[in-house]
Amino acid sequence: MKIIVCVKQVPDTEARIRIAPEGNAIVESDVNWIVSPYDEFAVEEALRIREAKGGEVVLVGLGPERGQAALRSGLAMGADSAVHLKDPLFDAADTAGIARALATAIRALAPFDLVFTGQQGVGGDNSQIPGLLAEMLDLPQVTMAVKVELEEGKALVNREVEGAHEVWETSLPAVVSAQKGLNEPRYASLKGIMAAKKKPIDVKDAAALGLQAADLAPRTKVVALELPPPRPPIRMIEGDADTQVKELLRLLHEEAKVI
Amino acid sequence: MAERDVLETDVLVVGGGPAGLAAAIRFKDLLDEHNKTAQKKVEASVMVVEKAGEFGGHSLSGAVLDPISLRELFPDFKEKGAPVATEVTEDHVYMLTSSGKIPLPIVPPPLQNHGNYVISLNQLVKWLAAQAEARGIDCLAGFPGAEILYEGDRVVGVRTGDKGIDKHGKKKSNFEAGVDLRARVTILAEGARGSLAKQLISRLELDQGKFPQVYSIGVKELWEVPKGRLPKGAVIHTMGYPLDSHTFGGGFIYGFTEERISIGLVVGLDYRDPFLDPHGLFQKLKEHPLVRALLEGGKMVRYGARTISEGGWYSIPRPYADGVLLVGEDAGFLNAMRLKGIHLALKTGMLAAETALEAVVADDTSAAKLKAFEDRVNASYVKRELWKVRNFHQGFKHGLWAGLVHSGLQMFSGGRGLVDPMAPSRGYAEVHKLAEYYGPGASRDRFQRLRADGQLTFDRLTDVYHSGTKHDEDQPTHLHVADPTVCETRCKEEFGNPCEKFCPAAVYEMVPKGDDPKDVRLQINFSNCVHCKTCDVMDPYQIITWVTPEGGGGPRYDDL
Numbered sequence: 001m002k003i004i005v006c007v008k009q010v011p012d013t014e015a016r017i018r019i020a021p022e023g024n025a026i027v028e029s030d031v032n033w034i035v036s037p038y039d040e041f042a043v044e045e046a047l048r049i050r051e052a053k054g055g056e057v058v059l060v061g062l063g064p065e066r067g068q069a070a071l072r073s074g075l076a077m078g079a080d081s082a083v084h085l086k087d088p089l090f091d092a093a094d095t096a097g098i099a100r101a102l103a104t105a106i107r108a109l110a111p112f113d114l115v116f117t118g119q120q121g122v123g124g125d126n127s128q129i130p131g132l133l134a135e136m137l138d139l140p141q142v143t144m145a146v147k148v149e150l151e152e153g154k155a156l157v158n159r160e161v162e163g164a165h166e167v168w169e170t171s172l173p174a175v176v177s178a179q180k181g182l183n184e185p186r187y188a189s190l191k192g193i194m195a196a197k198k199k200p201i202d203v204k205d206a207a208a209l210g211l212q213a214a215d216l217a218p219r220t221k222v223v224a225l226e227l228p229p230p231r232p233p234i235r236m237i238e239g240d241a242d243t244q245v246k247e248l249l250r251l252l253h254e255e256a257k258v259i
Numbered sequence: 260m261a262e263r264d265v266l267e268t269d270v271l272v273v274g275g276g277p278a279g280l281a282a283a284i285r286f287k288d289l290l291d292e293h294n295k296t297a298q299k300k301v302e303a304s305v306m307v308v309e310k311a312g313e314f315g316g317h318s319l320s321g322a323v324l325d326p327i328s329l330r331e332l333f334p335d336f337k338e339k340g341a342p343v344a345t346e347v348t349e350d351h352v353y354m355l356t357s358s359g360k361i362p363l364p365i366v367p368p369p370l371q372n373h374g375n376y377v378i379s380l381n382q383l384v385k386w387l388a389a390q391a392e393a394r395g396i397d398c399l400a401g402f403p404g405a406e407i408l409y410e411g412d413r414v415v416g417v418r419t420g421d422k423g424i425d426k427h428g429k430k431k432s433n434f435e436a437g438v439d440l441r442a443r444v445t446i447l448a449e450g451a452r453g454s455l456a457k458q459l460i461s462r463l464e465l466d467q468g469k470f471p472q473v474y475s476i477g478v479k480e481l482w483e484v485p486k487g488r489l490p491k492g493a494v495i496h497t498m499g500y501p502l503d504s505h506t507f508g509g510g511f512i513y514g515f516t517e518e519r520i521s522i523g524l525v526v527g528l529d530y531r532d533p534f535l536d537p538h539g540l541f542q543k544l545k546e547h548p549l550v551r552a553l554l555e556g557g558k559m560v561r562y563g564a565r566t567i568s569e570g571g572w573y574s575i576p577r578p579y580a581d582g583v584l585l586v587g588e589d590a591g592f593l594n595a596m597r598l599k600g601i602h603l604a605l606k607t608g609m610l611a612a613e614t615a616l617e618a619v620v621a622d623d624t625s626a627a628k629l630k631a632f633e634d635r636v637n638a639s640y641v642k643r644e645l646w647k648v649r650n651f652h653q654g655f656k657h658g659l660w661a662g663l664v665h666s667g668l669q670m671f672s673g674g675r676g677l678v679d680p681m682a683p684s685r686g687y688a689e690v691h692k693l694a695e696y697y698g699p700g701a702s703r704d705r706f707q708r709l710r711a712d713g714q715l716t717f718d719r720l721t722d723v724y725h726s727g728t729k730h731d732e733d734q735p736t737h738l739h740v741a742d743p744t745v746c747e748t749r750c751k752e753e754f755g756n757p758c759e760k761f762c763p764a765a766v767y768e769m770v771p772k773g774d775d776p777k778d779v780r781l782q783i784n785f786s787n788c789v790h791c792k793t794c795d796v797m798d799p800y801q802i803i804t805w806v807t808p809e810g811g812g813g814p815r816y817d818d819l
Contacts, residue, residue: 014727014729032313032815032817183432184431184432184433185433186423186433186435187422187423187433187435189264189435189438190264190266190308190399190402190419190438190440191264191266191438193399194397194399233713
C-alpha cells in the first residue's frame with residue numbers, strides 16, 4: 001500500500017498568541033511550532049497500516065522553511081519519505097490554493113491507496129483541506145475517522161458524529177481525515193530521530209508543480225483577527241455555607257443569567 | 260514486548276546545557292583538528308541527550324556571562340551570531356531595608372561586570388545546540404538519562420527514560436522503551452543536583468574527603484516594561500530585604516533589553532526558618548519601592564526556578580571515575596561570590612572534551628587516564644578563580660554580617676580568610692524545628708502565604724503557568740517519597756511540612772484525608788514541577804528523590 005499523509009506545522013496549542021500590528025496575522029516569532037495533533041493521528045494510522053500490510057508512507061507538507069521540522073518529526077515516527085512544498089506563492093495562498101498545491105503534488109505520487117489528513121489543522125481551523133482534496137483529486141472522502149479497517153480494495157471507516165459513530169464503506173483510493181480517538185500516536189524513537197536526518201525530503205516550488213500565480217491567487221483573505229475576550233477574574237464568595245449558596249444562586253440567576 | 264535498542268557512541272554527553280554542549284562541540288573540533296595532522300585518523304562519535312523537549316528549554320540563569328570561555332570555544336562568537344549582545348554598562352549593589360536602599364559606596368570587585376554580558380541562557384543554549392548540530396553531532400532533545408549503565412563500577416553509558424507508561428506504571432499502546440546508550444566516555448552535565456550524578460557520587464564515594472555540596476535556589480521572572488525603566492546592560496544586585504540576616508542570598512535585576520528586565524532572588528538552601536518560602540520572598544522583593552518602580556505597569560512574561568551549586572572548591576567531588584567525567588554545575592563548578600557559573604560550565608566542558616579525546620585516541624578510558632581532567636582543571640583559571648573564593652558561602656554560616664566580614668577578609672587573603680578550610684553544613688540539617696524557631700506549641704497552621712495582587716506579585720500557580728511547564732498527566736510521579744507517612748506524622752509535627760513552602764512550583768500539597776482539616780496526607784502535583792530539584796536538596800528527612808519524568812516534559816524557559 002502507498003499511503004500519503006498531509007502534515008501541517010501549526011503553533012503549539014499552549015502558545016500565547018499575539019496579533020501582529022497589521023491586525024490580520026499573528027506574531028510568528030513568539031510561537032513554538034509543532035505538528036498539528038490531528039496530523040499525528042493521521043501519520044500514526046498510516047504507519048500502523050503499513051506495518052500490517054506493507055508498503056510505504058509518504059508525507060506531504062506545505063509551508064515555509066521552518067515547516068521542514070514537521071516533516072522530520074513524521075519521518076522520525078517512521079514515515080519513509082516526504083515532499084515539502086515551499087514557495088512564497090504558497091505562503092500567500094488561501095485554503096483553496098493550498099489544497100490545489102497539495103492535490104497537484106499528491107497526483108504526482110500516484111498510484112496510491114489512501115490519502116490521510118488531520119480533520120482540521122490546529123491553527124487556522126478551517127477544516128477545508130480534506131474536502132477540497134477529495135474534490136480536486138476526484139476521490140471519495142470520509143471525514144472525522146476514529147477507526148479505519150482495510151479490506152480488499154475498500155475501507156471501513158468509523159466516523160464520529162454527535163453522540164454516535166457512523167460506519168462508512170468506501171472504495172480506494174480515498175481521502176480520510178483523522179479525528180482524536182483514532183489512535184495514540186507513537187513517540188519518535190531515538191533511533192527514529194537519527195534515521196530521519198538521512199531520509200529524503202523532496203522540496204518543490206510552484207513551478208515544479210506546474211502551477212502559476214493565477215492558480216494560487218487567494219480568493220478569500222483574513223480581514224482581521226481578534227483575541228478572545230479576557231476571562232473575568234474569579235470571584236470568591238465569602239460567608240458560611242448558607243450565605244454562600246444563596247449568593248451563588250443569586251449570581252447565577254441575576255448576573256450570569258443561567259438559571 | 261518491545262526490545263530495548265542499544266546504540267554505541269564513543270562519547271555520550273548527558274545534559275544539553277552550556278557544559279554538555281561545549282564538551283560535544285570541543286570534542287568534535289579537536290577530533291577534526293587531530294585528523295588533519297595525525298597519521299592515523301581517528302573515527303569517533305559524540306552524542307548529546309537532553310531531557311527538555313527542546314535544547315535550552317530547561318536552561319535557566321540570571322544571567323551575566325563572563326565571555327572568557329565562550330571566546331575560547333568560538334573566537335568569532337559575535338560574527339557567528341551568538342545571542343550575546345547586551346554588554347554590561349553599569350553595576351550597582353544595594354543593601355535593602357524594608358522600604359529603603361543603601362547603595363554600597365564601591366561595587367566589590369567580584370561584582371564588577373565590566374566586559375561581561377547580560378544574556379538569556381536559554382537563547383545561548385539554543386545557539387550552542389545549533390552550532391553542535393551544524394557539526395553533525397547528534398543532539399537529541401526529549402531523552403532524559405534515567406539510569407547509569409555500569410559494568411562493575413565502571414560507567415559504560417546511560418539508559419534513557421521509557422516513554423508511554425501510564426500513572427499506574429502500566430505500558431500504554433505507544434510504549435517506547437528507553438535506549439541503552441553505550442559509550443566509552445560518559446560526560447555527566449545535568450546541572451545542579453543532577454539525578455545521575457547524585458547516584459554516581461554516592462555509589463563511588465566521589466565526595467570522600469570533600470565537604471558536602473551546598474545549594475541555593477534561584478527564582479526568576481522576565482518582565483516586559485515600558486522603555487526607560489532600566490538602561491539596557493544595567494546590573495543591580497541587592498542584599499538584605501526581604502531575607503533576614505540569617506538567610507544567605509540576594510536579589511538580581513538585569514536590564515536585558517530596553518524593554519526587558521530579568522529579575523530574581525537567590526536564597527541559600529541552608530536557611531533556618533521551616534516556613535521559608537523562596538517564591539513568596541521573591542514576590543516581596545518585587546514589592547520593594549526600588550523594584551516596584553521598575554516593574555509597575557509592566558507585564559511578567561516568563562517564570563522559572565532552579566537550584567544552584569554554591570559550595571565551591573571544597574565541595575566539588577572527584578570529577579572522574581572509570582568511563583565517566585562530571586562537568587559544570589553537576590560537579591559544582593560555580594563561583595558563588597561572582598554569581599557566575601556559565602563560563603565555568605563551558606570551560607570544564609571543554610577540558611572534559613580534551614581529556615575524553617585523549618582517552619579515546621589512547622583507547623584507555625580508565626579513571627587513571629581520565630584523571631587528566633582534574634589536572635587540567637587545576638592548571639586552568641577554573642581553579643585559580645574558585646580557589647580565591649573557596650570559603651565564600653561558608654563565611655555566611657553565621658549570617659549576613661559575619662559573612663560580609665568573612666568575605667572581605669577572604670578577598671584580602673586570597674580566599675583564606677580566618678578559617679581555611681571552613682566547613683559548610685548540610686543545608687537541610689540547618690532548618691530548625693517549628694518549636695525551636697517559632698516557640699513551643701507552634702503548628703503548621705501558623706504559616707500564611709503572601710496574597711498576590713496578580714499585577715506585580717503572583718501566586719505560584721500563575722508563575723508555574725508562565726514557566727510553560729507541561730508533563731503528560733498520565734505517567735507515574737517522578738518525585739519519589741520513600742515513606743509518605745513521615746510527611747503525615749513526624750514532618751507535620753516537627754517541621755510543619757516545609758515541602759509546601761520551599762517548592763516554588765506548588766508541587767507538594769498537604770490535603771485533608773477526610774473531614775478533619777488537621778488529618779492530612781501528601782499530594783504530589785508532579786505535573787507542576789519545574790525541575791529545580793529544591794525538594795531533593797532540602798527535605799529535612801532526605802526521603803524525596805527527584806528522578807527524570809518522561810522525556811520532553813518540564814518547563815519551557817523561552818528567553819530566560
